[in-house]
Amino acid sequence: MDTPMVAMLLAWGLVVGMDLVSVGQVMANRPLVAGSVAGLILGDPVSGMMVGVILELFALEVLPLGASRYPDYGLGAIAGAATASGSPGILGIGLGIGVALLVAWLGEVSMSAVRRFNSSDVRRRRERLDRGDVGTITRVHLRGLLRDAIRAVGLAAAGLLLAQLARRWSPVDLETAVLISIVAIGIALATAVHAAVRLSGGGRGVGWLATGIVAGTLWVVLL
8 A cells, every 4th residue: 555545545444434423423433435436546446345245244243332342344345345456356354354353353442442532531521521611611622532543543544554454464375265254144134134133122013123124035036
């Protein structure tokens, strides 16, 4: 990757990372979107999209409610796309998913750290915040945004570094690369099925889920 490409990926990482919670929430953080755009930047949109689709299956398990902790699959998708780009077929997908899941987990850890810093900031200035001091409210808000921006760019940079290391020094041979990719896809499908069953609520919901699976399968086969 040359310098302009790295700069574009870091800029996209900033958008994707902050879209998770702090700014926008316009679905830029969805793995499919994040991975596809990263793939376009890298000149390999197919690999980026494949990584994004597989991570979407993992992301179906996430219920982002309240203060729940969950991986940052968007930034993971950028790192995964950078790892898989340029590899023929599915050869780089398994390794890309491995790097993506590691970065996504680091995203979860970093987001929790940002929340702790934000909470500490609020507690230290609670009296002025309770009085409705506009200046204090503005500064606390901006510091929170800055922390998340640093988190997003830092994690995007770490993901690109991991991608480069994985591409350059991976000891995986051709056969193992194919097997890893198959295993990654299988785990993603199993995770998605588990999430779908859990969200269906059991009983009649499972029946409708099964109907949807059968109808979707017939649609794909017949058309």
